[in-house]
Amino acid sequence: MSVKKAVIIPGNGAGEVERCNWYGWARKELSKIPGFSCQLKNMPDPVTARENIWLPFMEKELLCDEETVIIGHSSGAAAAMRYAETHTVFAIILVGAYTSDLGDENERESGYFSRPWEWEKIRANVKYIVQFGSTDDPFLPWDEQQEVADSLKSDLHKYTDRGHFQNTHFPELIHAVQKLTKLTE
Template identity: 50%
Template sequence: MAREVVIVPGNGGGNIFSDGMWYGWLRKKLLEYDSELTVKLEDMPDPVVGRESIWIPFMRDKLKVGENSIIVGHSTGAVAAVRFCEQYKVHGIVLVGAYTTDCGMENEKLSGYFDRPWQWSKAKQNTEWISQFGSRDDQYLSWDEQVEVSVGLETDFHRFEDRGHFIEPYFPELVTLLKGQLMKN
């Protein structure tokens, strides 16, 4: 039974509570919905590059992501969520702006996430459900890579035409999805 949500932001180095993104807003909305729910949100170590060798142990050891956790990962956080689930069990994952290659960006090359093939079947086996949000007009990610993630993981894919990289201060569709998943438990 999922009783916690762990929000894993994208890389970039901004303060996750004050950068105008939906992370803090989502935390607040989930706690308003269920005050007994644990919602974890912290600045990630190595926030600019987002190295797998640092983020995965931080998720496991500091954030204590486990079998009762729902990971909400955005951008690099989505990539980290998939790689985490290749090794560890979680209750569910929500991928926002997920992708499969370094997109030709130096920081992404240095992250280590893209140095080996994706283990879609292991990730699927280690979670009860996977949802995904993607937008055709994402300014950083190709639509084909977002679809590749959906096909590889057989996600419940919420497709948009006009949301870019999901960097708005509000994300009501995500709240609706999470409330629906939490009510199932």
């Protein structure tokens, strides 16, 4: 199993994803890796980010498979984790991952938090799990980010000053993907 591509799954509320946060910048940077491609598409149902719409889109449109690194940000991280419960992928990189609906109606409607997480299935279906989190995230409590890290035994990159990772550049993400591509050479 080797890695051939990355797919960026944005957080909910991201309209034109190419111009949102670090997504477009990261797609351009990752596309520079020889023999590697990176996909970034506007998601259907971008506000509620319903699981029953996003996961089929990830499978049928974005073709996430065993040669894919799924990079999920925020609700995109929740989508990546749920996808990995039932699909084999090369790696998941979780940026701002969390475990509950945070008491938010929109998050509840997404469907990701309607049942317990199947951590063992995710670990069994994914070769590498990398996680980025920040203790000063204004939306996500640190204990939920830490719960993801502990449950998935992820390679956790813990920050204190990144908030919800809504910056326009994210060099550490590029380095993490480059490292994953070297593991398959």
